[in-house]
Amino acid sequence: MIRHIDSKKMGRGSHGWLESHFHFSFAEYLNPANVQFGALRVLNDDMVLPGTGFDTHSHANMEILSYVVDGELTHADSMGNKRTLTRGQVQYMSAGTGVSHSEHNFGDVPLRFLQIWIFPEAKGLKPNYGDFRFAFTDRENLWLPLATWVNNTRSSAPIKIHADINAYAAALEPGQTLDFVVSPGRQAYFVMIEGRATVNGIVTSMRDALEIVGENILVKPEESAHMLIIEMAEA
DSSP states (O other), X not given: OEEEEOGGGSEEEEOSSEEEEESSOBTTBOOTTOSOBTTEEEEEEEEEOTTEEEEEEEEOSOEEEEEEEESOEEEEETTSOEEEEOTTOEEEEEOTTOEEEEEEEOSSSOEEEEEEEEOOSSSSOOOEEEEXXXXXXXXXXXXXXXXXXXXXXXXXXXXXXXXXXXXXEEEEOTTOOEEEOOOTXXXXXXXXXXXXXXXXXXXXXXXXXXXXXXXXXXXEESSOEEEEEEEEEOO
């Protein structure tokens, strides 16, 4: 089963300095029929103007990944971390018992990043932060492992989180194809970050998503396609 989520029909947030596409209920977008997909609770596609950002705020009991699409993301938190990430790089924060942080665009061009929240395997974990500066070329025409469950010893993903998921990114050139096997008892959330491709016969454009259960995935790009997959246990 595949369900196509058209980005034009997603929840939206507009605050002048921030433009957001909400894949699931969040902030001013409330849809009781669209709260989560398995362990995936939030996926916001945020565009942040230069010189602005999210001032210090708190989180608890959530695993959070931030995937930078364009621009510079500067993170600072109550654990003493301060880091700036750029295109294709990923940060991770286990909010656990509670952590405060800020996220700003101190660059001179708009920042676009994906904010991803995943339910943890347990509450009350010790807060933690990490990031990884993936080279963008490392995902050309293949699925690059980004993050995995801390107990998964078979994955080469460098980011370990406290949730049974696997996250991958790929940048596929026209004329190439790329498949992804969804194991029995697992499901996948596919995001077309940039570009356009046919995925299992469905035309998928920038910011569109697919909920995939019980099927493998075959991507045939119509132009360069930058993509994300989050694979997890079936709900």
